[in-house]
Amino acid sequence: MEDLELRRKAVAELGRELRSLMETVARTETPTEDLQELAGEVQRLEARFTGRRRERSEIPGVDVFPFGLRMYSPATGHGSAFAPPLEIEETEDGLVGRCALGVAHEGPPGYAHGGMSAMLLDELMGWACAAKGLPAMTIALDVRYQRPVPVEMPLLLRARVTGIEGRKITVSGSVVPEDDPQTILVAAEGRFVAPDLDRARSLFPGAKGYQN
Numbered sequence: 215m216e217d218l219e220l221r222r223k224a225v226a227e228l229g230r231e232l233r234s235l236m237e238t239v240a241r242t243e244t245p246t247e248d249l250q251e252l253a254g255e256v257q258r259l260e261a262r263f264t265g266r267r268r269e270r271s272e273i274p275g276v277d278v279f280p281f282g283l284r285m286y287s288p289a290t291g292h293g294s295a296f297a298p299p300l301e302i303e304e305t306e307d308g309l310v311g312r313c314a315l316g317v318a319h320e321g322p323p324g325y326a327h328g329g330m331s332a333m334l335l336d337e338l339m340g341w342a343c344a345a346k347g348l349p350a351m352t353i354a355l356d357v358r359y360q361r362p363v364p365v366e367m368p369l370l371l372r373a374r375v376t377g378i379e380g381r382k383i384t385v386s387g388s389v390v391p392e393d394d395p396q397t398i399l400v401a402a403e404g405r406f407v408a409p410d411l412d413r414a415r416s417l418f419p420g421a422k423g424y425q426n
């Protein structure tokens with residue numbers, strides 16, 4: 215069997231290079247003819263991915279689902295070009311995530327797209343449910359944008375479970391600058407539901423943890 219750690223390392227290395235490429239593309243003022251040539255080169259590069267293509271519902275072999283690593287998550291995945299990626303740690307008061315967004319994540323010039331903040335909070339708040347043993351899906355997310363989130367600024371995200379009622383979980387979250395944690399840039403309240411076993415099996419047929 216292939217060494218899983220070696221593959222995860224390779225996935226992360228590729229992700230890092232793609233992320234860097236995305237940032238370069240978002241910032242470049244390279245002449246137009248070079249852009250045209252580069253598009254062809256990227257197309258040729260894509261043609262080199264000759265291995266089997268994973269089915270839609272197939273869990274990547276490098277992942278641990280539903281309680282862990284998601285290598286291609288657009289929020290936390292080290293293999294994702296789109297992910298900052300968010301680094302998560304568990305604390306006494308819930309989960310803390312760290313990342314900095316790039317120009318490729320921009321909404322207003324110089325500031326993060328609001329959808330990025332919402333996505334990162336949604337993900338972290340979902341992880342907060344899983345950390346309580348209840349892997350869950352978002353049913354409602356209320357996001358309040360109090361200050362714009364500068365790109366290239368180290369950020370701290372927080373998520374804390376505030377209530378559990380059967381399979382329904384309420385979670386609060388925030389985004390703050392790492393060097394000024396009193397200033398709330400974005401605040402969120404979310405409601406999550408841990409799907410029952412039958413629902414989870416039908417939603418995630420590729421997840422071994424939910425099968426008999």
Ligand SMILES: CCCCCCCCCCCC(=O)SCCNC(=O)CCNC(=O)[C@H](O)C(C)(C)COP(=O)(O)OP(=O)(O)OC[C@H]1O[C@@H](n2cnc3c(N)ncnc32)[C@H](O)[C@@H]1OP(=O)(O)O
Nearest residue numbers: 280336337340341349350351352353382407408409410413
């Ligand atoms: C696990 C993977 C980890 C995934 C890994 C976690 C990390 C990633 C986190 C990312 C988070 C996401 O983006 S998740 C993606 C965005 N979210 C979604 O796509 C979810 C779409 N919604 C659904 O598919 C469904 O609503 C489910 C699966 C969440 C729940 O279905 P179910 O299991 O059949 O639950 P059901 O019996 O119907 O309902 C249980 C209780 O919740 C209430 N309820 C259910 N859905 C809703 C709703 N949309 N709005 C209001 N209330 C609702 C019901 O009234 C009921 O209350 P009562 O009668 O008991 O009072």
